Amino acid sequence: MTLHPLVSMILHRLALGLLTLFAISLFIFFAIELLPGDLAEEVLGQSATPETVEAFRRELGLDQPAMLRYFNWLGGVVRGDFGTSLANGRDIAELLAGRFANTLFLAIYAAAIAVPLSITLGLLAALYRGSWFDRAVNILTLTSISFPEYFVAYILLLYFSVTWGLFPSIADFGSDADLSTMLFRTFLPALTLVLVVTAHMMRMTRAAIINLLAQPYIEMARLKGASPVRVILRHALPNALAPIVNVVALNLAYLVTGVVIVEVVFVYPGLGQLMVDSVAKRDIPVVQACCLIFAGIYILLNLGADVLAIATNPRLMHRK
């Protein structure tokens, strides 16, 4: 039996993804090994005697060779056991679950606003290219992407929270908030993220559409009497999906993995903050687990983008 090319491509890419994850875990583990100091020194401080440090290391298993610790850890991961945090002894899977849910919530929140917004703006900018609207959208989105995220975040805080008092400045919504409270409390960080990612997606949409407008089949659509809106939505957009989907995927990945600064500004208990703390503490198992999740998100989103790009391309879906 022959598999549909799409299915075999997905399987192939998933296998490659696993390989990538393995390479990343190796890289991260030994990169952190290279950092000076370890957890024992961090926890016990400078005044500790060498004997105490040594004893503590033995207790954590840090006295074993790096290679052995890595493979012990890897063996656990393959069985689904991420181990326990060196810093506080908690189960890592449990520790991560809550944080990951928070990060995902914020990412989905921001994406639900940013993706439709930027694609609509991109399409409108392409439709009215060269007009004042096109220029205004370009200038505004470029401005928002040009400022560092923490600057955007603090400006939003200053006005929406401090001056006008509309939204809270601390985004942590505790453990038993309902959805509307969650949406309300995380509005400012979500807005910051929207401002950061919209420009990229909007400009790509606009460029991909305009790039196609010189195509002969666009002229044909015009010669059949199609209106400008119809030309763009029905004739240009289906052929521009591949580049747009790719940029969207890249930005979605960023919303999950690149939001540490926003989390810190708004005191939001997400995965990024946990990872930064764990690096500082040399809590290698936690850092490893975070990295694997981030890498996995990247791989899955890119795979999703490629699958969509193929699924929307008749040349690849329907062979001769």
Place this chain on the structure above:
Amino acid sequence: MSDTLLTIRDLRIEGRQGDIWQPIIKCVDLDLRRGEVLGLIGESGAGKSTLGLAAMGYSRDGTRISQGSVTFDGMDLLGMSERRRRGLRGKRIAYVAQSAAAYFNPAHRLIDQYAEAPTSIHRLIPRGQAEQEAREIYAQLRLPNPDEIGFRYPHQVSGGQLQRAMTAMAMSCKPDLIIFDEPTTALDVTTQIEVLGAIRDVVRELGTAAIYITHDLAVVAQMADRIKILLRGEEVEEQPTRDMLAAPKEEYSRSLWAVRSFTSEEKSAPASDEVPVIRVRNVTAEYVRGAPVLDDVSFDIHAGHTVAVVGESGSGKSTTARAITGLLPPVAGAIELDGAALPAQLAARSKDELRQVQMIYQSADTALNPKQTIREIIGRPIRFYLGLRGKAQEEKIRELLSAIELEPDQFIDRYPAALSGGQKQRIGIARALAAEPRFIICDEVTSALDQLVAEGILRLLKRLQEERGLAYMFITHDLATVKAIADYVVVMQKGRVVEQGPKGQMFSPPHHPYTKLLLSSVPEMDPDWLDTTIQDRKKG
């Protein structure tokens, strides 16, 4: 209802070049009655397409209609609002483009594109009826599987079928006028005859008026009631088809007829013991394992001789060239240069072996690096193959430019963008000559050029061959070119050589059935040619 459908008066169209507007159409008048077919002919750059589009009130980006009037069925096309113009386009005036593959949207099925104008855009009929009509018109245009073919995507259909599907699409709203812009130029002759017949039948049956744009006189002779000749945006003359063919009044019109006259004497066959420059011996090649695209191909090319390889697209002409140049190593058989086997792989060939085999391409536009001057383009192979530098290299470049009849001082520092199509092709020839090869593959080198320019290129190639004893392999689908330049002809079909022999023998009966089909498909000036040929085939 008046009898006049379209009137164009004093039309002027300008195109932007940098900051200035240059005239493309200068003061052209045109009249078309209902159901009448007007042939519009001229060389590239004559403004045929621009004029055809103006008949729809449409001007491309970077062009503008600066003056004049276009009246369609009593309505001022240029004065009305864009919305009203859109309401006429596709519905009452439709367009059929040259390259159907580029003018069909790759993202939608044929039937969706057929149905778009009558259902979604102009809202004339429900979808079900549009599909039913599509099937009928597909059948009328003799498309295979008319019930099913509409549900394919453009890339799943051959070029000739796409061209007919595009004609069907233009018919979808039963327009009063169709603009045919070179609808068969991109097709093989054997396909062209079918499409021509199909278009003419449908146009006659529905009583549609048409403007038929082409550069091929023989084609327009079959299709048009009247012929208008354009030159550089101006009308040269207009006459009913038969009068025009019998007695063109203007000098330029007569010159269009005369270009087909260039022929060369066939050279005597080489001595039987002479070693050919290139011998293709039992070559089989494939892109996919087990599916040969070349099957046991053999022929010889001797010094000073021209071998023309003819056949339809997909027959293996260009693949043979790829095998000879080493780009596609054969799975069986061999290529010999001067009696010694050439390594199959390009990478395994010595610099001298590479030097001996050169290529000239169909599209000089894409074959020349736009960021390099003529000096760099020609200088590079001189340095690479001959090791000449500095003054010696410069002299050689100038010598080559003189050889291709371009004044060195004038051209050496230009970029390709500052050259005409014919001049670019000459640079392509000079670049091949720079290696001082013994054998040159010419891949459709004249098919993108106008007839007069093409003839100049053929004469130049002929002269260079005589001076330098070059062997040519001429890949072409144009039998007039074959008649003009070949000594020996190889006919290919589906990767096999079906017939080969000296030119005189190949152009006189008896023929192999496929050769006969090819020869009889070349349009002739006789306006009755299409009818008689199609009838002959039905009988046969």
